[in-house]
Amino acid sequence: MKIGFIGGHGHHYLTEILRDGDHDAAWAGDAHDNDAARAKCDRLGLTAWYDDARSMLERFRPDVVNIGAVYGYNGDAIAEVLERGIPVVSDKPVAATEAQLERLRRLVTGDARLITEFPFRSRPPFRAAHDAVLAGRVGDPVLATAQKSYRFNARPAWFGDRAAYGGTMLWVASHAIDAIEYVTGRRFIRVTGRGGNVAKPEYAEMEDHCVLIGELEGGATAVVHADYLRPSGAETHGDDRLRLAGSTGVLEVRDGACSLIDISGNSVIHPAATPVPVGRALLAAALGHDTSLYGTERSLRTAALLLACRRAADDETWVQL
Numbered sequence: 001m002k003i004g005f006i007g008g009h010g011h012h013y014l015t016e017i018l019r020d021g022d023h024d025a026a027w028a029g030d031a032h033d034n035d036a037a038r039a040k041c042d043r044l045g046l047t048a049w050y051d052d053a054r055s056m057l058e059r060f061r062p063d064v065v066n067i068g069a070v071y072g073y074n075g076d077a078i079a080e081v082l083e084r085g086i087p088v089v090s091d092k093p094v095a096a097t098e099a100q101l102e103r104l105r106r107l108v109t110g111d112a113r114l115i116t117e118f119p120f121r122s123r124p125p126f127r128a129a130h131d132a133v134l135a136g137r138v139g140d141p142v143l144a145t146a147q148k149s150y151r152f153n154a155r156p157a158w159f160g161d162r163a164a165y166g167g168t169m170l171w172v173a174s175h176a177i178d179a180i181e182y183v184t185g186r187r188f189i190r191v192t193g194r195g196g197n198v199a200k201p202e203y204a205e206m207e208d209h210c211v212l213i214g215e216l217e218g219g220a221t222a223v224v225h226a227d228y229l230r231p232s233g234a235e236t237h238g239d240d241r242l243r244l245a246g247s248t249g250v251l252e253v254r255d256g257a258c259s260l261i262d263i264s265g266n267s268v269i270h271p272a273a274t275p276v277p278v279g280r281a282l283l284a285a286a287l288g289h290d291t292s293l294y295g296t297e298r299s300l301r302t303a304a305l306l307l308a309c310r311r312a313a314d315d316e317t318w319v320q321l
Helices: 014-020 032-043 053-059 071-082 096-106 123-132 169-185 278-286 297-316
Strands: 002-006 026-028 063-066 088-090 113-116 141-151 187-197 207-218 223-232 240-246 251-252 258-262 264-267
Touching: 002 014, 002 032, 002 053, 002 071, 014 063, 014 278, 026 032, 026 053, 053 071, 063 071, 071 088, 071 096, 071 207, 088 278, 096 297, 113 297, 123 169, 123 240, 123 251, 123 258, 123 264, 141 169, 169 187, 169 207, 169 223, 169 240, 169 297, 187 297, 207 297
Parallel strands: 002 026, 002 063, 063 088, 088 113, 141 223
Antiparallel strands: 141 240, 187 207, 207 223, 240 251, 251 258, 258 264
């Protein structure tokens, strides 16, 4: 199989598949940060490099393409690939504007599938939480709270440009938003929020924190908070948490484990089946083999949801979905 890569950001999952040695790979710049793309290509020891995506698509002719461009321009790169009928696995956001989203909606037909990288769906603790809710172990979902916190460290200057960055709601909070829908099995039906920049003023148009409050189907409430305020001395780059209080029990995902508190006490729980590694699950979905976790319709709906969440936070108002 021939896998093409575009851009210099992300690419955490399909690059793992290259270690099998059964795939050919080529890398292309995204026209916005080609230095980062070339550096990633070189680190992986790949020799098939193209300065622009179009040349790679026409000459290498990949079977699937993995996109991790400068975030706000992922949608443009995705469209370039889908126009050729090639399936895409992309980092989020797949659309940073409504115009990008509408273009993608027109292009996803046949084999031109669009899969978004939301790896929590393949992580054992989140799968365990999902399975527990599905089995009725917490009753009806009532209050879901999810956290995504990152170290900031050194970031490119374009993080301070909203058009290039896309917003912290789309880049960071998106993981927590998707996790809540996945674990609870309930969709957001209206949202509000806010964000700001207190600690990183040199990145003028970037939020160093944001918060989302939403109503889920069935009357449950959801709270998401995301930030770049994790100290550099923390043991891990990220701190991902989810707490779901249900009518008969409470689930918590924290520190790589899932715990359940119910009438019988507190226990650590595990998924019903061992999850397929993230990269393999994403690739299987892109090829149309298994869309139980990832799929085109889900990618487009989540992209629309995230744009609505960003708009709600920008305007500090309620947005009906």
